[in-house]
Every structure is written in C-alpha cells, then in structure tokens.
Amino acid sequence: MTSPVLALRGLRTSFDTPRGRLPAVDRVDLDLFAGETLGVVGESGCGKSVTALSILRLLPMPPASIEAGEILFEGRNLLALSDEEMRHIRGNRIAMIFQEPMTSLNPVFRIGGQISEALAVHRSLSRTERLARTLELLELVGIPEPRKRARDYPHQLSGGMRQRVMIAMALANDPAVLIADEPTTALDVTIQAQILELLEQLKSRFKMAVLLITHDLGIVAESAERLAVLYAGRVVETGTVREIFAAPQHPYTAGLLASLPSPRTRPGDPLHVIPGRVPDLVSRPEGCSFRERCARALAVCASRDPALAPSPAGHLVACHNPVPPGEARA
Amino acid sequence: MSAPLLEVRDLRKSFPVGGGGFRRRARLVAVDGVDLDIVSGETVGLVGESGCGKSTLARLVLRLIEPDSGAIRFEERDLRALGRRELRGMRRRMQIVFQDPFASLNPRMTVGETIAEGLRVHGIATGEARDRRVAELLEIVGLAPEHAARYPHEFSGGQRQRIGIARALALEPRLIVADEPVSSLDVSIQAQILNLLLDLQKRFGIAYLFISHDLRVVRHLARRVAVMYLGRIVEYGPAEGLFARPQHPYTEALLSAVPVPDPTRRGKRIVLKGDVPSPIAPPPGCPFHPRCPKAIARCATERPALREVSPGHVTACHLAPF
Numbered sequence: 001m002t003s004p005v006l007a008l009r010g011l012r013t014s015f016d017t018p019r020g021r022l023p024a025v026d027r028v029d030l031d032l033f034a035g036e037t038l039g040v041v042g043e044s045g046c047g048k049s050v051t052a053l054s055i056l057r058l059l060p061m062p063p064a065s066i067e068a069g070e071i072l073f074e075g076r077n078l079l080a081l082s083d084e085e086m087r088h089i090r091g092n093r094i095a096m097i098f099q100e101p102m103t104s105l106n107p108v109f110r111i112g113g114q115i116s117e118a119l120a121v122h123r124s125l126s127r128t129e130r131l132a133r134t135l136e137l138l139e140l141v142g143i144p145e146p147r148k149r150a151r152d153y154p155h156q157l158s159g160g161m162r163q164r165v166m167i168a169m170a171l172a173n174d175p176a177v178l179i180a181d182e183p184t185t186a187l188d189v190t191i192q193a194q195i196l197e198l199l200e201q202l203k204s205r206f207k208m209a210v211l212l213i214t215h216d217l218g219i220v221a222e223s224a225e226r227l228a229v230l231y232a233g234r235v236v237e238t239g240t241v242r243e244i245f246a247a248p249q250h251p252y253t254a255g256l257l258a259s260l261p262s263p264r265t266r267p268g269d270p271l272h273v274i275p276g277r278v279p280d281l282v283s284r285p286e287g288c289s290f291r292e293r294c295a296r297a298l299a300v301c302a303s304r305d306p307a308l309a310p311s312p313a314g315h316l317v318a319c320h321n322p323v324p325p326g327e328a329r330a
Numbered sequence: 331m332s333a334p335l336l337e338v339r340d341l342r343k344s345f346p347v348g349g350g351g352f353r354r355r356a357r358l359v360a361v362d363g364v365d366l367d368i369v370s371g372e373t374v375g376l377v378g379e380s381g382c383g384k385s386t387l388a389r390l391v392l393r394l395i396e397p398d399s400g401a402i403r404f405e406e407r408d409l410r411a412l413g414r415r416e417l418r419g420m421r422r423r424m425q426i427v428f429q430d431p432f433a434s435l436n437p438r439m440t441v442g443e444t445i446a447e448g449l450r451v452h453g454i455a456t457g458e459a460r461d462r463r464v465a466e467l468l469e470i471v472g473l474a475p476e477h478a479a480r481y482p483h484e485f486s487g488g489q490r491q492r493i494g495i496a497r498a499l500a501l502e503p504r505l506i507v508a509d510e511p512v513s514s515l516d517v518s519i520q521a522q523i524l525n526l527l528l529d530l531q532k533r534f535g536i537a538y539l540f541i542s543h544d545l546r547v548v549r550h551l552a553r554r555v556a557v558m559y560l561g562r563i564v565e566y567g568p569a570e571g572l573f574a575r576p577q578h579p580y581t582e583a584l585l586s587a588v589p590v591p592d593p594t595r596r597g598k599r600i601v602l603k604g605d606v607p608s609p610i611a612p613p614p615g616c617p618f619h620p621r622c623p624k625a626i627a628r629c630a631t632e633r634p635a636l637r638e639v640s641p642g643h644v645t646a647c648h649l650a651p652f
Contacts, residue, residue, distance in 0.1 A: 043516035044487075158605045159380075188379035189543060190602045193587035197601050215516065218546075218589030222596055241593045259521035260591055261550035267569065268528060271521035271550070277486065 004031040004072075005209050006055070006094070006177050011069035013047075013054045016062055020282045024050040026233045028069070029308070030211075032177065037203060037210040039224030039241065041217060041256075045278055047233040048213045052179045055211075056090050074176065092122040095170035099182040101162035105154040111165045112138075112150025118172040137168040142198060160191035167198065174206065181213045196223050217257060221245055229253045232278055232289035235308060239315020249311040249322040251294045288320070296321045333406050334367040335504055335537050336391065336424075341365075341400035343390055347610060358610050360386040361397075362561035365636075366539075370504065373531065373538040375552030375569065377545060377584070379606055383561040384541050388507045391539065392424055393417060405504070422452055425498035429510035431490030435482040441468075441493050442478030448500045467496040471526060488519035495526065499534075507539045512547060524551065545588050549573050554642075557581045560609055560617040563636065567643030577645035577652060579624045616648070624649055 008030040014023045025047040032038050040048045053059045055071055057078065071078040073094065078086065098104045106114060115134045119125060125133065138146035141164040154162055163183060170178055180199065184192035200223060203210050212224055220227050221241060228238040229250065237250040248254040258272035265271065276293040279285055285292070291301040300320050311317040313325045341364045346355040360383045368374050378384045389395045391402060393409055402409040404424060412420060428434040435444055445464050449455045455463050465475035471492040482490055491511060498506050508527065512520040524547065530536055542548050548555060548569075555572050557565040557580065565578040576582040586600040602621045607613050613620050619629035628648055636644045639651040 043518065160605055188606070189545075189587045190379060190583060191605065192589075193599050193601045196589075197599070216589060217517070217591040221591045221593045222589045222599075245591065245593050256517055257591060259518050261524075261546045262591060265550060267550050267552075270525045270528065273521050273525060274518040277488075277519075 002033060005034045005074065006030075006032040006211070007070075007072040008051070008055070009070040009072065011051065011054060011071065012067045013050050013059065013064060014067050015064050017282065022282050023067075023284070024233055024281065025054065028230075028233070028235055030228055030235070030238075032209045032211055034176070034209050035203065035207045036226065037199075037212050037224040039220035039227040040211060040213045040230060041215065041220055041227060042230035043215060043278070045232075045281075046230040048230050049181055050233075051230070052096065052181050052211065052213055055179065056094060056096055057086055058090075058096075088122070091118060091170075091175075092173045093175055094177040094179065095173070095175040096179040096181065097163070097166045097170050097183050099185045101159065101166045101186075102154060104166055105162060107154055110151050110153055111157070115150075115165070115169050115172060118169045122173045133172070134168075137172060138165075140171065140202070141165070141168045142194075143168070158191075159187050160194060163187065163195055164198065167195075167202070171202065171206070175208065177209045177211065178203075179211045179213070182215070183212075184219065185214070185216075192219075199223070217245075217260060229256075232281060232284070234289065234318065235316075236290065236319070237315065237317045238308070239311075239313075243313055243315045247313040247323075247325040249313055249315070249317040249325070250290075250319050251296050251321075251323055252290050254323045255293075288318075296323070335370045335405060336366070336368040336539075337401070337403040338364060338366040338391060339401040339403075341387070341390055341402065342398045343386055343395065344398060356610050359561050359612070360609065361390060363400075364558075364561075364563055366391075366556060366563070366566075368505065368537050368539060371531065371535040371537055372554070373540050373552045375548035375555040376539060376541045376558060377543065377548050377555060378558035379543060379584075381560075381606060381609060382558040383609075384558050385509055387558070388426070388509050388539065388541055392421070392426055392507060394426075418452075422448070422501040423503050424505045424507070425501065425503040426507045426509065427491070427494050427498050427511045429513050431487050431494055431514070432482075434494055435490055437482055439481075440478065441473075441480055441482065441485075444482075444493065445478070445496045445500055448497065452501060454501070463500070467499055470499065470530070471496045472522075486519075487515050488522060491515065491523050492526065495523075495530070499530065502534070503536060505537045505539065507541070509541045510543070511540075513542065513544065520547070527551065545573075545585060557584065560607065560612050562617070562646065564618065564647070565643075565645045566636070567640075567645075571640065571643050575652070577639050577643060577650045578618075578647045579622050579649075580618050582652075583623075616646070 008028055011028040013025040014021050042048050112134050116130045119130050135146045143149050143164050184195050224241050227241050228235045231252050237253045255274040274293055279289055287303050288301045288306055291297040298321050306318045306320050308316045308318045311322050343361040344357040344359045347358045376384050390397050442464050445467055446460050449460050464478050468475050512523050540551055552569050555569045556563045559580050565581045583600045583602045604621050615631045616629040616634050619625040634646045634648045636646045638644050
C-alpha cells in the first residue's frame, strides 16, 4: 500500500478558556492518500474545523496550542517547521477553501488580482505568465468569460461563483492536498451540486487528496471514498464510506444516520433522536464521551475510554459495545 | 369540503432596488402572482432556493409586510381589509417561528418574559395564571418550568428554537409559519425539533406553512408541497406524488441535487447549469428555460401557466406530464 500524503498522529489541540483548558481535538489519527476524498463528519464543536486549522497551523496561539502529536506531510512533521517553512507549504502544497467565500476574499481587490497574488507568493512568474495562469485557472473552475470576470470584485459574483474563485485560488499552485471546510454549506442545493461535481473532477484530474469537512452525511456518501466520524474531539469510527453507511458500528454514527429523514423513513413518523447533548470538554467525563447519550452503554464505558480498534465489519471503531452488523439502520 | 384555513390568491410583492437620485429605480419582483391554500391541521411545504421569494411570501401571509396586490383570506376573513386592531386580534391565530434562534430572541428578556409577551399584549392572562401558562408551555416544548427565569444566552441552539416555538404556541394559533426552523441546527438536534413540531400538530391540530430548502425535511413533514422559482410557484401537489414523479424539470433537478446518505445511490445527479437569474430582470418565457435541460423553443417565448396534470397536482411546464 502506498503511504499517505498527509498523516495525523495523536493530534491534540487545546484552547485556553476562562473556565480552563479545552481539548478541542484529542488523540486524532487520520490518513489521507493521493487522489482520494476523506470525509470528516461531525456536529458543531466536534473538532473538525480545529483539525483542519491545526494542519495548516492557522489557529491563533494563544489561546490555541497544539499540545501533542505529529502532522506528517510528504514525510515531514509540519509541527516542527519554522514559520517561514510553513509559509511555503500553506497555499502552495496544502491549500484550503472555507465555507463562506465572501469572508475569505478581499472585497476591495479584483478577483483576478487576488488569484495572481496567490501565484506571486509562491512562484517566480512574469506578469504575463501570471495573467495567463489566472485566466487558465478561472476557466478550469468553470467561470464563463474569464477575461471579463477577472476584473470583477467579489461582490459582483454570486455565492457559487465566489466559491469557484476560492477553488481557483486554492488550485493556483497545484497543491497535493486540498482541505475543504464545509465548502457548500452556504450554497443552494443546485449550486452545491455544481461545486461538488467540480471538486470531484479536479480531484481526479490532478490526483489531489481532498480532506472534506462537513456536517452533511449525504455529501460524504456522494463525494468521499473514506470517512472519519468525529465526536467530542475524537475519531469514533473510520473506514470506507461503503462499509460505514452499510453497517455503522459506533452507536453515535448509527444514531446520526437514523436521525436523518431518508427515502426509507415514513413521512410523519417520529425521527430517531440521540438524547442529550455533547459533554463539556473542559471537564470531560471519565470513560467514553458518548456514554451518557448511548443506549448501548455498559459498565466499562464509564471507566475506560475505548480506543479505535478493528470492528467485526472491517473498519475501525472506538466502542466497547459496537452495533452488530445488520442491526443498524433498521 | 370546508373552506381552507388560509387562502392566498394572486399575491404580488416587489421591492425597489438600486438607482436613487433621478434615475428610475428598478424593481425586484419577489412574489409574482402566488395562489396557495392551507387546510386546518395540515402541513404545506414551501421549497425553493435563496431569492425565490419564499420568505417574502411567508411574511406577506402574516401581513408582516404589505402586498402590492392580491388577496389573503384567513379563517374566511380578508386580512387585507382588516384595520390595525382587528389585524392584531387575528395575529393571535397565526404565528411565526424563525430560522435563527440566536437572532429571534431578545437577549435582555428572560425566557418567561419572551413567552409571556404575547399573553400580555393580548391581555389574555395575568399574574399567576400567566406564570402557570408559561410553565405549561415550557413543558409542552420539552423544557423545564424553572427555565423561565433564565436568559437566552444560557441555552443551546436547539433549546432556543424550543423557546421560539413556545412563544408561538402561547396564543394557541391555528397556523404557524415556520421559516427554515431547523436549518441552523445540527442533525441530531434537527430530529428533536421536527419530532416536536409533528407532536404539536397531532395534539393541537395546528397547520404549518413549513418553509425549507431541505427537501428531505419537507418530504418528512409536509402533506402537500409547493416549489417556488423566481417568485412563482412552479409546481404544487401532494407530497407523495410530487416526490415520486416530479412534473417540473426544476423540481426534478432540485430533488436529484439533494445528497442522499446512501453511497450505493451515487452519481444520479442532474446538475443544472448556471445560477438562478436575477429577479430584477427575469428571463422571458418560462423563467426556468435558460437552465432547463428539457427546454424547447416555445419555452423561451411563452410563459407556461399552472395547469393540473393529476388531481390536485399542478405544474407550470409546457412539457408536462412527463
């Protein structure tokens, strides 16, 4: 098997809060391979965005600090790099797109200029070469009349077009890894379909690895090959999308899937509910963080935190009493 | 059949945009001739993308904004003919729940004050009776009576949405307009709120106009569904039929664009080209024709009228039925 282009090993990122230290991400291991999309799913506060921002070292420190672990990219530990070395990676070898393109684009510069700047930072190209590459990138992401649009300001574009511009900027330097943090959450569903299709095409064309962060299990089912489910800062289940959707083993994953209205649920029937809510991470309870919401909890769950281990269905799950294959999604 | 609870006929609303000074201002047509009926105790789903006019329609129905023309009848009374005082009385019977549970609650009022405000304004209950009603409402929506003394910032998004629902319920409405009530909530919390809405309907026979961009949610709740595009209803019919056999290419594309949490059903998307056109200068003919994969020459010139393709199922497409 080939080695991953990006690997997280035991990542722990914490925040200093007035109430104490909050470990937002704890003991997270992830592998991302070239040419694949890894979906990272979870609800608000599960640590999915903190994971992404930790990889690029974009978190303000303090209050944030990466307390443990390694982020291995092309064999190097990003956490050991100097700020200067990190700048060569960020936006160049690893690029990122965010949920709200309007806040990531500078409103007072033309979009062509902003893409061109992304090129100038990492490459020595002449003005003409930069312009040619900018137009090529706009064309690549499906923006009609690139020469004309390059002169537009962000506010002149629709939400979908702005996200295309963000993708063009991210692709400017042929990154090995693209981190997409809720890239379609602010978009309408027909525009979302366009952007997901674009990401899919670009991924296979450039053999990029995509880390797709989303709260939407539907998007993961359609766009990712593998998936990692995060709960309270930990990976609770990871494996191929096919395996996990067919037989979710962690009660949280199974519960999430069951709480979605799907073509299988009868209209008007009560939806499955995961009772309670996410524990306060400042005072994380002993044992499994999910146990207080879990119908399958055993005595051991209160004392011992389950580690990720191979499940009967073949993927990894962190649970003392996993859902037997065939029982979930009933 | 008895008269519908809410009857909307040929409702129109436009807003002036841009311009200023001596230039003539353009008008954005937000709602362009909408008909809609809601029967007592039923849920009508209203779906469409940003800017299609669904939230404007919601506010027009409650007369939170004034329509340019058209009729709104609620409990067989013409809402547009009512004076201020009568309208206020009527508003007890029709309430709204908003999308953003953070913006729609006054941060300086306790939860109890927020819920009791309607009771106070309408002079319905005072003193202890009011407190009892607030406690009862909190229990109905799954919170505890002691929450009445707390402030909104002490609650999570899902709990705030419950508070918003308790406020809407206080005056025993017959109709609740729910404008994207679960869109800002996490999946597991969404299910809790949807279950609550279903339960309240069963208990109190409330009708919902349920506005959402999420077709999965609408399919689960609504008995009938209206699809809006650029200010008009382009398809309307029983939920089951509409989801199984959409009769407008826009509905079909919308349905196929929703990501399904089932990896074995991958790759069956219809991806529409382009963005929604500007409602300031909508395309001639059928407003959907520039993006429609099925468009024929006629669609560019002739605007299709809504017509019935099966009992109760109408569509504005020249090519229907499919």
